[in-house]
Amino acid sequence: MRENFSSPNNPPWLARWMDANGVALWGAADLDGFSTPPDPNGRPFAFAVSLVFPMNPQIMAGIQNGPNQAYADEYARVNQRINKISEQLAEKIVSTGYTAKPLAASVRSDPVHIRADFPHKTAATRAGLGWIGRHCQLITRSFGSWIRLGTVFTDMPLSCGPALEKSFCGTCMKCVRACPADALSGRTWHPGVGRDAILDAAACDNWKKKHFFAYHKGHNCGICSSVCPYSVKTLKNDRTAEFRRS
Secondary structure (H helix, E strand, O other): OOEEOOOOOOOHHHHHHHHHOOOOEEEEEEOOOOOOOEOOOOOEOOEEEEEEEEOOHHHHOOOOOOOOHHHHHHHHHHHHHHHHHHHHHHHHHHHOOOOEEEEOOOOOOEOOOOEOOOOHHHHHHHOOOOEEOOOOOEEEOOOEOOEEEEEEEEOOOOOOOOOOOOOOOOOOOHHHHHOOOOOEOOOOOOOOOOHHHHEOHHHHHHHHHHHOOOOHHHOOOOHHHHOOHHHHHHHHOOOHHHHHHO
């Protein structure tokens, strides 16, 4: 499955590059008005390419009682792929005469507030790839929330897909009830609702470090995501080999 949620008016090479590199789902985001990492002139980037990398569904379904080594390995594998593909895409964009900067996967530039330089999820929602669930993770129609995200900022003009500004979680609270840290408020997301209104990041982080430190020093849990109905339905498709290639 290969999907493009951005306009066909984008450079023709971009869709071909994504297909050649096995990117499962991607789109272009208009970041006008957002604070991004600076470009070489100290200004924010106007656009970003958002990349979705699916996780192995069999592994993700197996962590309802907490992370395991298979999940930790899959998490590391997909993060490595994100960083490699993001760097290669940035290099390709630069070769066409524009500026680009990849955003690393799972790097906390602000460990006190448990934040990165920019939320990958913001670029993804702006690209129309999904919405933020009650577990404070991106949910896509194709893969649920069993995914990881990459972002490449650029000044290359892009025709962007319409931003997604609505949650499709309905009344579902499965992730909220599953969270062992009681870190999820249950609030429904829409643009403008900050992370802190949905997730107590400190409670989540402390629980992981206390109970799951063996897995990337407490950076892994995934229990809330493992029960998401949009994610669980991917198990009905026998596509594990495709996920492993992605």
